[in-house]
Amino acid sequence: MTKKNIRLSDIAEKLNVSTVTISKALRDHPDISPKTKKLVHTVAAEMGYTPNFMARNLSSRKTNTIGVVVPKIAHFFFGSIIEEIYDIAFEHNYEIILTVSQEKESRERKHIQTLLSMKVDGIIVSLSQETKDYSIFETVISRGVPIVFIDRIPQMENIDKVFVDDRGGAFKAIEQAIKLGYKKIAHFAGYTQVNIGQQRYLGFEDAMKKYNVPINKDWIIHGGFGETYGYESFMKLYRENNLPEIIFTVTYPVALGIYKAVSEVNMQIPNDIDVICFGDAKIQKFLSPPLSCVTQPTNLMAEKALDILFHKIDNPDEKDKSVEVEIPTSLLLRGTCVNYSKKQL
Secondary structure, eight states: OOGGGOOHHHHHHHHTSOHHHHHHHHTTOTTSOHHHHHHHHHHHHHHTOOOOHHHHHHHOSOOOEEEEEESOSSSHHHHHHHHHHHHHHHHTTOEEEEEEOTTOHHHHHHHHHHHHHTTOSEEEEOOOTTOOOOHHHHHHHHTTOOEEEESSOOSOSSOEEEEEOHHHHHHHHHHHHHHHTOOOEEEEEEOTTSHHHHHHHHHHHHHHHHTTOOOOGGGEEEOOSSHHHHHHHHHHHHHTTOOOSEEEESSHHHHHHHHHHHHHTTOOTTTTOEEEEESOOGGGGGSSSOOOEEEOOHHHHHHHHHHHHHHHHHOGGGTTSOOEEEEOOEEEOSSSSSSOOOOOO
């Protein structure tokens, strides 16, 4: 008999107890004494036993698995959230099945279909930048599978969601720039069909209107959330000889693209053009100059999302009661957007 074929009955026979006792001990059931649990776990490990999740699915309505769908993984914001989700889920004896849409709506839909087929107990989703069709999410809800949206939220009613104060955070960034004396302010705004693009633009607009600073439509560029978009948007304004004094970016990767473009045209941040972004990453403090930003507490976002998900999993009768959690942001000033140069561009 090979180790991969070890069954509960084999462990029960070796310890001369019932398979029910072995099953409960491996699940840390309160009916079993700590001493017996320790013995069963030790012997199971020695014999090379691994749980049969397919069998568990057949005998129980729970799989102790949670599906996660994010747009990117090589991204500090999502990477940080994923690590927090893993840690919290592990403490609750849950496994995470991670999928990445790569900002593609088709992949996102396919991943969710796969997670449903795997009978996950719940799903956490952050939308791709392409997503406009919400029918797959309606399918998840109709099947009674708890789903929590985090950061990027679909425009659907009665859904569970966790997000930061995007509008207020953007307002703080622009207010900081205006109070320094900047009047020529651009916004690289991402996609407005995604809530973060829409809300961060509205925060920009709120601050500009409050302080009576004219909005130059040529300096409002809608597009993606990555480095290429920041690079190409800056180069477009540079070639048109139409640069602002400061640029507020919808995400920090967009700001990184600006840093590269500025370097290529032999300009300097913040002396020739200034930058501030929405979203923090450890790399930002190592840039030259260090990049100022609106911070998003990823630990709180992950914690709140899982709090909601676990509650819905354990209380299926409350699945129709939607929960909305908005988390405050703060402004982290480093080496940009802290001094105003009157040099005309």
